Amino acid sequence: MLRRLALTAVVSLAALSAVTPGAAAATGPLPLPLPRPLPLTLPVLQDDARTRLTITVSDTGDPAAEGSFELRCAPAGGSHPVAEQACGRLEELAGGSKDPFAPVPADALCTLQFGGPATARVTGTWQGRHIDSSFNRTNGCEISRWNNLIPVLPNVR
Structure with a gap:
């Protein structure tokens, strides 16, 4: 634009x-x-201001959802299976007050439910800052955190 x-x-x-x-x-x-x-002169977007993430997912039970995927936004691209939708979700989350990549606080009270053995790691750059976050589905807080990032992370139930 x-x-x-x-x-x-x-x-x-x-x-x-x-x-x-x-x-x-x-x-x-x-x-x-x-x-x-x-x-x-055209303004040059610095690489660190762009979204460039590597998402590694395992133990979902769905071979198509597992593996390592690259996600680039503005424009959407990479090997992520639904890059446009994932970039759209990240854009929505950018305007929020909560950091979607922040870990669950140590003092959080979480339900004792197990959402499965799926794990994910997200590394790279989002909104001009470095991201290195791990995700799992071991309790209600972690499940909620994972679900908040669908479709960046696969929808596993």
Whole structure:
């Protein structure tokens, strides 16, 4: 989107500077020369501001959901099976007040339920910061934390 806007601005400036001298010649000389347009530089997104995550999932019981997947956002890509939906979920979570990658606090009261042996590890960059988080489904808090990141993490039940 930003590239398209910058490109439109550059093309518009080029068109205006090409048309103005011809128009001035038809009406007579201008008293002062036209200023040259300033060069427009595109902002460069730094790699650490982009979302680039490696998600490693195991013991889900579903071979298609297991393995190591790359996820890139803006634009969505990588080997993640549902990259667009995963990037959309991460974008939703970016506006929230809770960090979806934060571990469960040590003093949290969690239900004693077992959601299965699935585990996941997420490493990389999200919102310009380094991520290295582990996930499991060993109690109610961990299950909730995992489910909050679906479809970044697979939907295992």
